[in-house]
Amino acid sequence: MExxxxxxxxxxxxxVFLLCAIVIFFYTRxxxxxxxxxxxxxxxxxEEGLFEPVSLYPHIDLKSCIGSAACxxxxxxxxxxxIVDGVATVINTANCIGHGACFHxxxxxxxxxxxxxxxxxxxxxxxxxxxxxxxxxxxxAGELGGMGLIKNxxxxxxxxxxxxxxxxxxxxxxxxxxxxxxxxxxxxSATLAAKKxxxxxxxxxxxxxxxxxxTFPRSKIVMTAPMDLPLYGKAKLYDTSKDELxxxxxxxxxxxxxxxxxxxxxxxxxxxxxDTFKVITLMGDEYICNxxxxxxxxxxxxxKLNVPGEESTKVAYRLLEPERIKNKKILVVGGGDSAIExxxxxxxxxxxILSYRNDKFSRLKPKNKEKIEQAINDKSVKVIxxxxxxxIHDDHVMITINENDQPEKLDNDLVxxxxxxxxxxxxxQKSGVNITKRFGYVMKRHD
Numbered sequence: 001m002e003x004x005x006x007x008x009x010x011x012x013x014x015x016v017f018l019l020c021a022i023v024i025f026f027y028t029r030x031x032x033x034x035x036x037x038x039x040x041x042x043x044x045x046x047e048e049g050l051f052e053p054v055s056l057y058p059h060i061d062l063k064s065c066i067g068s069a070a071c072x073x074x075x076x077x078x079x080x081x082x083i084v085d086g087v088a089t090v091i092n093t094a095n096c097i098g099h100g101a102c103f104h105x106x107x108x109x110x111x112x113x114x115x116x117x118x119x120x121x122x123x124x125x126x127x128x129x130x131x132x133x134x135x136x137x138x139x140x141a142g143e144l145g146g147m148g149l150i151k152n153x154x155x156x157x158x159x160x161x162x163x164x165x166x167x168x169x170x171x172x173x174x175x176x177x178x179x180x181x182x183x184x185x186x187x188x189s190a191t192l193a194a195k196k197x198x199x200x201x202x203x204x205x206x207x208x209x210x211x212x213x214x215t216f217p218r219s220k221i222v223m224t225a226p227m228d229l230p231l232y233g234k235a236k237l238y239d240t241s242k243d244e245l246x247x248x249x250x251x252x253x254x255x256x257x258x259x260x261x262x263x264x265x266x267x268x269x270x271x272x273x274x275d276t277f278k279v280i281t282l283m284g285d286e287y288i289c290n291x292x293x294x295x296x297x298x299x300x301x302x303x304k305l306n307v308p309g310e311e312s313t314k315v316a317y318r319l320l321e322p323e324r325i326k327n328k329k330i331l332v333v334g335g336g337d338s339a340i341e342x343x344x345x346x347x348x349x350x351x352x353i354l355s356y357r358n359d360k361f362s363r364l365k366p367k368n369k370e371k372i373e374q375a376i377n378d379k380s381v382k383v384i385x386x387x388x389x390x391x392i393h394d395d396h397v398m399i400t401i402n403e404n405d406q407p408e409k410l411d412n413d414l415v416x417x418x419x420x421x422x423x424x425x426x427x428x429q430k431s432g433v434n435i436t437k438r439f440g441y442v443m444k445r446h447d
Contacts, residue, residue, distance in 0.1 A: 031086075038082035038091065045079075045092045049362040053090075055122075056098030056115050056146060056443060060088045064110035071102035071111060078366045094363040100152065100444065109446035115146045121437035122146070125428055130163035131156065131293075135432040137275060139164065139293045142186025144424070146443050150185045150245075151227045157189030157295060158230055164291050165197050172274060172290060176200050179279050179289040183209050183260045187295035188249050192230035195256055202287055203258075204279075206265035206296075209249065231256050269431040294433075296424060303419040305333070309392030315415045322346055329353075329411050331397055333389050334418030335361055340368045342416055347380045353410065355387045355399055389415070 045051040058071070058081065067086040075081055079091045081102060088110070090096075103111050116122040126134040127145050141160040142153035164178055171177055178194055180187050183205035194201040229235050232252045253260065265282040269292060272278050279287040302317035304310055322345040332343040335356035343354045354372075361369060375381040384399065390407050391398045392415055398407040425435055 031083075034082075035084050038084050038089065041079055041082060041091045042084070042089060045094075050092040050094040051090070052117060052120060053093040053096060053115075054363060055096070056100075056113055057093050057096045058090060058102045058111045059114045059440070059442075060090070061110045061112070062087055064108050065106075066108055066110075068107055070105040070107055074101045074105035076101065092366070095365050098152065103444060112442050112446070113444040115441050115443055116438045118440050121439045122441070123423060123425060123435050124438045124441065126434045126436060130166075131160040132163065132167075133433045135271070137169070137271075137277065137291050138269070138431065138433060139291065140295075140433070141190060141293060142182070142184065142295050143297045144294060146441075153185035153295075154189040154227050154229065157186035157191075157293075158193045158228075160186075160293055160295075161190050161193035161197060161199070164293070165199070167291075169275070169290055171200075172276065174288070175276055176202050176287060176289040178291040178293055179204070179277070179287055180293045180295055181266050181279075182206075182295035182297070183262070184295060184297060187293075188253070188260075189230060190293050190295055191258055191260065192232070192252060192256070195258055196230045202289070203260050204264045204266055204281065205260060205262045208262050209246065209253075209260050266427075271432065294428075298421070298423055301422050301424075302417070303422050305389060305417060305419060307389055307391055309397075310417075312392055312394075312415075314394075314413065315392060315417065317417055319345065319416060325350060325414070328413040330414045330416065331355055331389070331399075331410065331412050332416045332418070336363070336418060336420075337365055337368050339416075339418040340364060340372050342418065343381055344368075344371055344375060347375060352381050354381060354383045355389055356383060356385055357388055359385050389417075 042051065065087040067083050067088065069083050069088070071088055072081045072083065077095060080093065080096050081088055082091050083089070098113065100113055103113055115124065124146055125140055125144065127140050131139045131141050131145070133140055139160045141156035145156070161178070177199035178190075178201045180190050180194070180201060180203040183191070183203050187203055187205070188209070191201060191203045227235050229248075229252060232248075235248060264285070266279055267282045268280040270278040270280070272288070275290075277289050277292055279289060279292065309315075319342045322342075325346060326349040328350045330343075330346055330350050330352050332339050332346070332352065333355045335354075335358060339354065339356075340361075343352045346352045361372070364372070372381065372383075376383055384401060386403070387399050387401045389397060389399050392412075395411065395413075397410050397412045397415060399410060400407050428435060
């Protein structure tokens with residue numbers, strides 16, 4: 001009897017052990033397959049130049065990471081993070097847009113947000129934890145300081161004003177409390193926060209309300225998560241277009257009787273007596289202020305190609321209303337996301353050609369890469385690789401291909417150039433703000 005009971009126990013425990021072993025086998029095999037898949041993606045990313053970050057990105061502390069994959073699940077972008085051998089790794093880091101969802105999702109705080117790598121530095125202004133630069137009274141928030149995402153910029157605009165309030169620098173007669181340079185996400189947020197705190201302020205924007213956001217195509221999705229806006233509260237924004245976001249900003253600004261001075265470029269910032277500043281615009285207008293908040297973008301002025309005919313009215317450096325452009329022969333110059341998105345928006349109603357100086361695209365967002373490849377395959381977009389625009393004329397352009405000396409003629413109505421932007425380094429240095437090349441600089445960490 002005892003032998004039978006023992007035998008039954010052996011069989012039962014054996015079956016349980018076998019079932020556990022089968023579950024563990026399939027679980028570990030699934031993890032191994034996923035790990036190998038991520039390793040392949042990392043290899044491809046390195047081959048395509050997408051492994052190295054170009055802006056803000058997550059840095060993973062391998063000693064702390066437990067491989068929970070919470071960061072992978074929370075990242076709204078595709079294949080930025082993955083799990084290899086039980087720990088997280090970056091994959092297509094160049095496609096990271098720096099929203100920081102992974103930073104907040106990690107249960108063991110193993111992720112910090114950094115800019116620049118050990119080998120590739122990024123020029124950044126000196127800014128302390130209160131957003132103040134090395135020049136006392138001048139503050140920086142948003143993209144210029146390295147935090148480029150709209151939601152991050154909005155938060156920093158508020159925080160910078162909070163720091164100005166906490167500095168307890170006394171107000172002075174006939175002196176503006178804070179002059180805000182730039183009316184992008186950080187500048188608008190700061191303007192609203194200044195009004196909320198009862199500060200006198202002036203906001204100057206060299207272009208139009210929205211800053212860089214204004215230059216996006218009208219229907220471009222710019223917000224995918226809620227944000228807190230001063231004097232408004234939580235704005236529940238999901239899949240929000242550029243036009244919808246601008247309308248929200250205009251609504252809040254109008255309701256609170258706030259004025260944004262557009263088409264006014266700040267030319268010079270001069271420290272004067274009583275710890276105040278004189279701000280001079282390109283048109284010669286002068287403002288005296290107690291504090292300055294620089295909320296300008298890192299892209300600065302669009303970089304020009306300096307080719308004959310570039311001053312023509314048929315040349316533009318941004319696309320605002322693609323739906324108004326029809327039946328045109330268009331050349332888009334560039335190989336980044338802005339150039340790709342522009343040619344894709346124009347291809348259906350126009351004859352669109354993309355001129356790119358390299359032999360293949362790199363560092364594109366996955367969706368843009370997929371869409372441009374599809375457009376090339378269905379012949380709705382013609383891409384001329386290894387080409388350079390050499391001159392622009394009324395009804396045509398001249399380009400060289402594969403370094404041939406003899407330019408080729410293309411019939412043309414419009415030219416869009418996306419060659420990046422010139423950083424406002426000179427302006428900052430002239431204003432007394434120090435610039436340093438940062439390597440792997442920590443922008444945000446868990447304290």
